[in-house]
Amino acid sequence: MSERxxxxxxxxxxxxxxxxxxPFSTERVRAPDYGHYLEDFVPGxxxxxxxxxxxxxxxxxxxxxxFMEANPLYLNESYARAMGYxxxxxxPHLVMNLALSLGVQNDSEKAIANLGYYDVRxxxxxxxxxxxxxxxxxxxxxxxxxxxxxxxxxETLAQNQDGQVVIQYRRKVFVPRRGxxxxxxxxxxxxxxxxxxxxxxxxxxxxxxxxGWPSPGGLTLAASRLGAFRAGxxxxxxxxxxxxxxxxxxxxxxMNTHPLHYDRLYSQAQxxxxxxxxIVYGGLVFAWLLGLASRDVTENAVWDLGYHxxxxxxxxxxxxxxxxxxxxxxxxxxxxxxxGGVRMQLVGVKNVRAEEALDRFGEDLFLNxxxxxxxxxxxxxxxxxxxxxxxxxxxxxA
Numbered sequence: 328m329s330e331r332x333x334x335x336x337x338x339x340x341x342x343x344x345x346x347x348x349x350p351f352s353t354e355r356v357r358a359p360d361y362g363h364y365l366e367d368f369v370p371g372x373x374x375x376x377x378x379x380x381x382x383x384x385x386x387x388x389x390x391x392x393x394f395m396e397a398n399p400l401y402l403n404e405s406y407a408r409a410m411g412y413x414x415x416x417x418x419p420h421l422v423m424n425l426a427l428s429l430g431v432q433n434d435s436e437k438a439i440a441n442l443g444y445y446d447v448r449x450x451x452x453x454x455x456x457x458x459x460x461x462x463x464x465x466x467x468x469x470x471x472x473x474x475x476x477x478x479x480x481x482e483t484l485a486q487n488q489d490g491q492v493v494i495q496y497r498r499k500v501f502v503p504r505r506g507x508x509x510x511x512x513x514x515x516x517x518x519x520x521x522x523x524x525x526x527x528x529x530x531x532x533x534x535x536x537x538x539g540w541p542s543p544g545g546l547t548l549a550a551s552r553l554g555a556f557r558a559g560x561x562x563x564x565x566x567x568x569x570x571x572x573x574x575x576x577x578x579x580x581x582m583n584t585h586p587l588h589y590d591r592l593y594s595q596a597q598x599x600x601x602x603x604x605x606i607v608y609g610g611l612v613f614a615w616l617l618g619l620a621s622r623d624v625t626e627n628a629v630w631d632l633g634y635h636x637x638x639x640x641x642x643x644x645x646x647x648x649x650x651x652x653x654x655x656x657x658x659x660x661x662x663x664x665x666x667g668g669v670r671m672q673l674v675g676v677k678n679v680r681a682e683e684a685l686d687r688f689g690e691d692l693f694l695n696x697x698x699x700x701x702x703x704x705x706x707x708x709x710x711x712x713x714x715x716x717x718x719x720x721x722x723x724x725a
Contacts, residue, residue, distance in 0.1 A: 361432050361437075362433070363502070365476065366505050366506070368481075369516045371464070373521060376460065379429070379459060381456065382453055384414075387401070387416075390581075393573075394418070394420070394614040396418050399546045411536045420610075420617050422459075422485070423494060424610040427483065427610055430463050434483065435585065436584060436586075441609060442501055443498060443637060447494070448529050448531070448632075451531075452493075453487065461483060461486075462483070462519070463484075465516070467480040470509075477510075480499050484524065484525050492525075495526070495529060533629065540666075547627045552627045558656060559655060563682050566619060567650040567680065568619055569646070570612075570643065570645055570648070585608070593605075609639040612643050612649060613675075613714070619650065628720050629719050631716070632718060634717075635716075637713065637714030638696065649675055650676050651674065651675050652673075652674045653673055654672040655669060658670075661719055665721060667720060668720075671715070672715050673715075675710070675711045679709045
């Protein structure tokens, strides 16, 4: 065998059949297990996530069309370049899904449920050819008592091949214990020997040509520019989307390894509302809701500023039809007169038209589901998701 710097070069002979000659034994059986238990979520511990992923142009376009993105920024490379990008950028929710999914093996493959998304920030664009890697730091751990699952608050970020952070966020996960004993609160954190550049007040890097953003011409409609939004507006997104078993393939296409989303035997072994058929990965549900809303509210967006206070309130399964509504919370000045910030609440429902849901539930549709017990109100079974979002939208003259 000779070794060169660029490759190995060696000869191989016929491959013999070995299995009949190797004695069978169960003494060395192993079944690798992945994920972490509550005991492992020691505050300060850093999990460096495996694999990483190269984001291809094909993935970005397939994702944008599958999840019904209407903003030409994520569909039309000529438009994106005119807007100051070095190529077609990935839709922000694709970046979020990749970042979250890369971390599932460490963060939530053992989790009972994802309890919420907080302070999701997109720091810079991701374009075709970028390589994303991720890591998570444990921010806090809530022990609910011996024998009970607990809550881990984690901070996650993804970096590109140049070490630049492209997204950061917090989430809470409901995690089982490994054993029945008390948590060792004296356990020392393992920082992983890496820098963890999570910023309390991150700076966002939004592409913009020196001469400003050009007019979109007929590629977008004026009805979704900044001047169309007022606090208190409710936008009913009229189209729904029936989810098929396509969700199984997309689960791993965005790198999510949790078997609840693709293993029927695993999902049927669960109890309560999470049992039965594989549950649609919540990040995909979120993406479909964003897509259903995009033609009405973000066709003229130049940047997603962030998401916050997001919750999956009911599971979604193949065959369910999802729909979305948006409520404008505030319209704010932007970093340039060419665009302003719009704060919105996005709500998702299933197996009911959005307009029917508004007629039936009214204000209750936009109340936080976790607050309803204290308010003496019933939760809405048809409501599947809620989140607040902030978007930078071009003004009427842009």
